[in-house]
Amino acid sequence: IFFIYIGLLTLIYVKLLFSIYIIIIIILINRIFSGQAHSSVERAGLFGGVKFRLLPVDEKCKLRGDVLAKAIQEDKEKGLIPFYVVATLGTTVSCAFDRLDEMGVVANREDVWLHVDAAYAGSAFICPEYRYLMKGIELADSYNFNPHKWMLVNFDCSAMWLKDPTYVINAFNVDPLYLKYDTQGSAPDYR
Ligand SMILES: *Cc1c(COP(=O)(O)O)cnc(C)c1O
Numbered sequence: 001i002f003f004i005y006i007g008l009l010t011l012i013y014v015k016l017l018f019s020i021y022i023i024i025i026i027i028l029i030n031r032i033f034s035g036q037a038h039s040s041v042e043r044a045g046l047f048g049g050v051k052f053r054l055l056p057v058d059e060k061c062k063l064r065g066d067v068l069a070k071a072i073q074e075d076k077e078k079g080l081i082p083f084y085v086v087a088t089l090g091t092t093v094s095c096a097f098d099r100l101d102e103m104g105v106v107a108n109r110e111d112v113w114l115h116v117d118a119a120y121a122g123s124a125f126i127c128p129e130y131r132y133l134m135k136g137i138e139l140a141d142s143y144n145f146n147p148h149k150w151m152l153v154n155f156d157c158s159a160m161w162l163k164d165p166t167y168v169i170n171a172f173n174v175d176p177l178y179l180k181y182d183t184q185g186s187a188p189d190y191r
Helices: 002-033 039-048 065-077 100-110 122-126 128-134 166-171
Strands: 084-088 113-117 142-145 159-162
Touching: 065 100, 084 100, 100 113, 122 128, 122 142
Parallel strands: 084 113, 113 142
Antiparallel strands: 142 159
16 A cells, blocks of 8 residues: 555656646747747748748737737838738647737738638637637638547548638639539639
């Protein structure tokens, strides 16, 4: 019994140490990177061959409109052309929700495409009681959530909504004879 007792105490102690360690690492990571965006956003920037910035968040890990406005202003003064901003609704590390309502006003005013990354927590908006977290969604140009996360879809499945799909359809448009079909035009075709 004594040994079991010691064993349990050690286990609890190690567990405590471990969780403190993890918390410290998370705090350090937050300090260093400040932005909470998913790594795929960063990768998209690399793929696209464009400059990107991770912006600092407030004490609740939310990105605010004034921070975005300031960053856009600074970039324009450097001669850059800000064209795309990603708001995260439900960040992967802390499930924080950016202030989409504030960011949307700034993005619309500056004529910058506003994408909403709700890959992680977007499925929650199926429930009306969580929809207050997507306040400002009408200001977004595109929205994505991942049914393969909370909706038990077993293969990778990202559902993407576009306010105006013609941009994407036209960007990838090829129209060879052998890809024609009878029902063409009855639904958006992103081929
Ligand atoms: C999981 C996740 C992604 C990436 O999703 P995949 O489609 O699995 O690559 C992007 N953003 C957030 C917030 C995520 O949680």
